[in-house]
Amino acid sequence: MAHVTLLYFASMREKLGREMEERVLPESARTVHDLIGWLVTQDADYASAFAEPAKLRCAIDQVLAPFDAPIAGAREIAFFPPVTGG
Amino acid sequence: MAHVTLLYFASMREKLGREMEERVLPESARTVHDLIGWLVTQDADYASAFAEPAKLRCAIDQVLAPFDAPIAGAREIAFFPPVTGG
Amino acid sequence: MKSVRVQPEDFDPGGEMAALGALGSGGVASFVGHVRGDDNLIALTLEHYPKMTAKALDDLAEQALARWALDGVTLIHRIGRLVPGDRIVLVCTASRHRAAALEACAYLIDRLKTDAPFWKKEEFADGRTSWVEARQSDAAAAERWD
């Protein structure tokens, strides 16, 4: 059972109505993809916010990561739309 | 018989010891090349200053021109080394 | 020299260029992005991921320093609410080689647009707000450096 901080930015933050939460992840969640699959079973808000994973990006411990990246040992996982700075 | 102003810049000015002169050109001088050929017969200073035409550039009426450019109608012909601004 | 800043305050492009010019490289290139007032936009609010932003910008600066013969790199990105005309971002590079300075600027601004965690929310004169969508052209511009 791994404790992890989940962060949400921009439209993800607004859709979920929160910017961070602490979660205890199930052992079945080995990748970002698994984590999303588990989250969307927790609440309809997640199902809606994660409905289009192709329009989402993820960072594990502040580094951009693909959805098949392993999350073992991660302390902070952030979800957000593609960035639009500059 | 055409009157023309000749201008010299940078090392050409220093080699010739002048920055401008008025000249009446012979009718045989149809191109920049012809003009150089005639000038070098006028004085040893010219022969020395124009000794390496490949290291010279020319502008006719303030526009860069190749040595085979016609000089008919030109009012101002300038000789100088390749430019080094910027 | 490497300087990376994320700040709500405006910055001084001339001062930043002079600081890199003082390194003695000979060439200083820069790019400044301003808020455009298209479509009755009245403001942009820039949100970011604070713990990640400084590291992402620092990584970009290091990549540019590794790829080109640069003596200095400065990256500044503003956050918070900005209005049309305001400066958003500065990229500035110093090099003996003018092409290196200018190419590194192009690289840095292209990559910043896809790799640094900033998001823009637009406010329009009619009260509507919307998050800016990432542009495919920005992804393509970033990929040309791969």
Next chain:
Amino acid sequence: MKSVRVQPEDFDPGGEMAALGALGSGGVASFVGHVRGDDNLIALTLEHYPKMTAKALDDLAEQALARWALDGVTLIHRIGRLVPGDRIVLVCTASRHRAAALEACAYLIDRLKTDAPFWKKEEFADGRTSWVEARQSDAAAAERWD
């Protein structure tokens, strides 16, 4: 907007960039060249061909405006005696498209180095002076735009 100046006085890169930024394009790129103090150089004196210079710079600005979608171009070149660290030249462009602004800057500085009638004479600490020789690399850089 097009502005071309040849002057002994220093210029203000930040002010020039802000003037182009005020056009509303969104993107402003610039390149500033400084005197380098290599090899015990103590000064550079820039000579030019006054009747030709303004026209040559104006032609370069027009060529850039024709080739890229620019809203503004500023070219400033100093003349006279300059010392290491001094600014010599500024190229500044404004465009909606950052790549256009940066490419046009690269074009303008490359072409300026082969097409504008300026010559540099160097003075060294030991009293020696010499005219700077044109570099083949500058000719090659200019030709890549043909």
